[in-house]
Amino acid sequence: MHSSAHETFELGEFTVPRLWTGLWQLSSNAWGSASVPKIRQAMGRHVELGHTAFADHYGSAELIFGQFRSSLESPESVLGATKWCVFKPIVISEETVEAAVRQRMERMGTERVDLLQFHWQDYENHDYIQALQILSQLKTKGLIAAIGLCNFDAVRTEELCTQFPGTIVSNQIPLSLIDTRALYALTAVCSKYNVKLLTYGTLCGGFLADKWIGEREPDPYSGSLNPSQRKYLDIIVKAWGSWSLFQDLLLVLRGISERHGVSISNVATRWVLDQPAVGAVIIGARLGCTEYAADNLKVYGLTLTTENRAQIAEVLARSAGRQLIETIGDCGAEYR
Template sequence: MPKIQLMNLPASSYIQIAPDLKICRVLNGMWQVSGTHGRIPAARAVESMFDYVEAGFTTWDLADHYGPAEDFMGTFRQKLADRHGSNALDQVQALTKWVPQPGSMPRNLVKQNVDKARQRMGAEAIDLMQFHWWNYRDRHYIDALKHLVDLKTEGAIRHLGLTNFDTRHLTLVLDHGIPIVSNQVQFSLIDRRPLVQLAQRCQSHDVHLLAYGTLCGGLISESYLGQPEPSAWDLTTASLRKYKNMVDTWGGWSLFQDLLKQLKAIATKHQVSVSNVAVRYVLEQPAVAGVIVGTRLGVSQHIDENARVFGFELDAEDYEHLEAVIGRSHDLFERIGDCGDEYRQR
């Protein structure tokens, strides 16, 4: 059986987020297959997962509510094992999420949901289970997390992470002695709220940040440079609509165009793309282990371009030029609150 050949991304493209969990620093995000980003052809989507893994992008970000994402992962893992032997499965990391409705969290409910994800993904153990909670006033999230810790001890989960937890509640979870390896939050040139306090708290507690929204659904790319402000009709994916709202809150289309112009100048200097600079900026921030870039599997692909992120570094002058534009924007921490507050009532 032929071994799977991975293309050589530089060693710096990978990071150990736990002693036994190494991930690619650009992760493949699967919200884009959920159905809210256009129709995804299932067979072609699964087949295209081989392209990502063979190119060295071995880490996937999924969730229970991303439509067929966990099922795609299950089919992909089966095909991978059939073609290259079951050892090839060790080359791929599948990080999923559990996003329950608030309410009482008995052990059997937590276990049922973990087992469902394992079954869908065809995985003995979940590499990283990231937990989301909608309402901090409902304190049952601590019960849920304690059950997840037990399931980790029993081998159903390898590591436990959070998503969209703010600094205060991340700290509270850590104070309960719950071992958290990561927190997944929105982090981009537009949304720099993690820098206010979360990144520092993560660094001091060995919690890795996983960033999403870094390309604002594709708005941060050459495609939107010099373009008039898109109307709601022009924004064809849930992601574009979500981040266009964020751009509006941040400072509006005209300032956004100034940012794209600046990014283009920096990109030209390094012979990379606007999106590369945006991803690189977040990757270079403290506590950030990885950036999750959405993948519309079977529809569009940016594999070769995104590999260039690992071939350059931003310098002091680049940071200065970016700051000159970003410094003119509104303070999202003040307007929205800490990371994840956009999902919760204040």
């Protein structure tokens, strides 16, 4: 059963689609590169299809997105989510935080940031509390429309939601059929405080796709894999299970996808969208190179049956997926 009706949800003051376009592949030519005009044209095609939310700040993503949005007749109809990532110790003051936010505004050519997602590297340094307090003041001043987190674990998400009630609208974290760490404590915390999960890595760098069925385990050093694929291959074969078990999963997904007349990627995306607290799946796009904007629309209106879920659960139960929370740590631990 398919429907062209777009699924949406409320995020702060915005009503946004449940599929977002991730721009992290603009960070490096390792994903393949296209000219800026081609990238802007691809953004236009996405918006025409109803993919009106874009996320990420790496490389020239903010600049290109800002140029694209300013060219639209109604720029406010498209949402831009960006990040403020604090990787190294800095002095947290009203001046430093506001300067970081204004830099985002300047690069995106806007008078406020739609969704500012905050990443903090070192939990031992509790200045992230002061940083969030200043961000919430900047929101009151009108420089930020909505505040989200990025790669925050369950403990710190709950800590911040308790200290700043109603301030945080989202948390961008990894979630896929392979990486289910968010379904433990984090999902419960986000449900409790009405924080929406914005998920990335949902297609494991493109491994959760029809083209990998029957393929041999790729060599991570062959040069044929992009950075995302090297990362997720490592998780699949070293932490989650094996390439052979992954093939079992792909075959189950293909059986389900064929019955529904969709792709394996659609099924994998739908499974994530159906998890508690998930607002949107952010699908990385190589804009101007390869894009699946039309195929992704089939996720809307796809309903997985109880039998479909049971078939998927049977394969997942044979994996070490449940142990990832211990072997890797909670969401974001892999970056710390």
